[in-house]
Amino acid sequence: MQVIIAEMTDSTEVKRLPAHQGLTKKNNRRTRPVEELKLVISHLMAKKNETTKLGGKPVKTADGAWLKERPELEKAIVAALELKRPERTKKKKKAAAMVKMNLHRLNQLLWYCLFRWDGKGRWRGGDMRSQVVDLCKQHFGAQLSDDEALGRACDHSGEFAGLFKLMDVEIRLAVEPFALWEQGDFRSFARAMPSMCAYIAGGHKPQVSKVVLMALERMDLYIEKHPHLVKHIGLNCTLFDEEKIEFLNAKIGRWFSTRTPNAGIEAYTKVTSMMKGVEAIQRTFDELLIRKKAQSTEGERLRTAYLSPAWDDTHVAFDSFLLKKFTSALDGTWDTGAWPRADRFAAGMANIDSKTLPDLLRWARDQRALRGTPQGGGAGGGGGGGDGAD
DSSP, X not given: OHHHHHHHHHSHHHHTSHHHHHHHHOOOTTTHHHXXXXXXXXXXXXXXXXXXXXXXXXXXXXXXXXXXXHHHHHHHHHHHTTOOOOOOOOOOOOHHHHOOOOOGGGHHHHHHHHHHHHOHHHHSOOOHHHHHHHHHHHHHOTTSOHHHHHHHHHHHOHHHHHHHHIIIIXXXXXXXXXXXXXXXXXXXXXXXXXXXXXXXXXXXXXHHHHHHHHHHHHHHHHHHHOHHHHHHHHHTGGGOOHHHHHHHHHHHHHHSOTTOTTOOHHHHHHHHHHHHHHHHHHHHHHHHHOOOOOOOOHHHHHHHHHTSGGGHHHHHHHHHXXXXXXXXXXXXXXXXXXOSOOOHHHHHHHHIIIIXXXXXXXXXXXXXXXHTOOOOSOTTGGGTOSTTTO
C-alpha cells in the first residue's frame, strides 16, 4: 500500500488535484496517511466514475465527508486495483522460545524438578517417582514392595542411589517444606528442621550452620516449654514469609525519623501503630477506587505456568531425560562419574559434633559471662535458649 500511495502522490495527475494542496498545509501526522488514502481513492474514482462502488460500499465525496477509515480504505484500493493480498502464515514458535525459566537462586528449577518428580497428588504435576519404582521392579522382581525394590537398586548401583537421593531427598528437602509453608502447613518444615540443619552443616558456611543449629535448639525449647507459641506460629505461618517481612521493614523505615539514632522498642511501637491506621485508610480507598487481583504466591504462579500447554514439550523432554539416567544407572551404561559421592548429611553431622556445636556452646558461655548470668545447659542460652532467658 505504501508503494501505491507513493506512486499516486508523486504522479502529475494527483498533484493537480485540489485536495493535494490541503495535505501539505495540515500538520497532523496521524491524519495524513488517511488523507493520502482518500486522495488515492478520489483519483481512482475520477478515472472510473463517482458512482463506482469500492469494497462493496459507495464512497461519499460530498462536502469532504469520508465514512471509511484507513483499514477500509486499504481494502477498497486493493479491490479497485484488483490486487491479491498475500496470505500471512502464522509463525509457530519453538518450545524453547515459548518456555522461560528464571534460574536465579535455582528456585524455579528446583520447584520444577519436584513438580515433575512427585507432584501428581498435590499439584497435578508429574509422577516420575512411580515410574522409577516400576523400573526397579522390572529389574529385581515385581513381587517386591516399593521400598524393597528401591533398596535393591541403590545397593546395585551407586549412581542410582546418588540420583535417587538427589531427587527424592535433597530437592524435596529444599522445596516441599517451603511450598507447604506458603499454603499454610507448617508441619513439614518443623519435621524437616533436623535434616536441614545437618545438610547445611555439610557445606562450607560455618556461620550459617551455627545460626541454623541455634534455631533448631530454640524450636526444641518452644516445643518443650512453650507449645502455645508453636501453635501460634503454625496457625499464622503464612505471615512469616521472607518477602512480607522485608516489605514490612521497608515500610517501617519510611516512617522513622532520620534523626532517630538507636531507635528502641518505644519508637518501633509508635511507628507500627501509626502505620497500621494509615494502611487501614489506604486499604479502604483501594477497595473503593482500585480493582486489584489477589496476589498469588510464587508456588501458585509456577504451578499455573507449568500446567499450561506451552510446557508439554518440556515435560516430555525432562521425563525422558530423567528416566534415561535411571535406566543407564541400572543397566551399567552410566556415562558420567558424578556418583557415588560423599554423603553430605553424614558430613554435616560430623561437622556439628566436631566444630559447630562446640563453637556455639563457647559463644553461649561468653554471652552469659558478659551478662553476668549463671551458666546454663542449653546451646542457645546466650540468645534466650535457657528457660529463664525467655
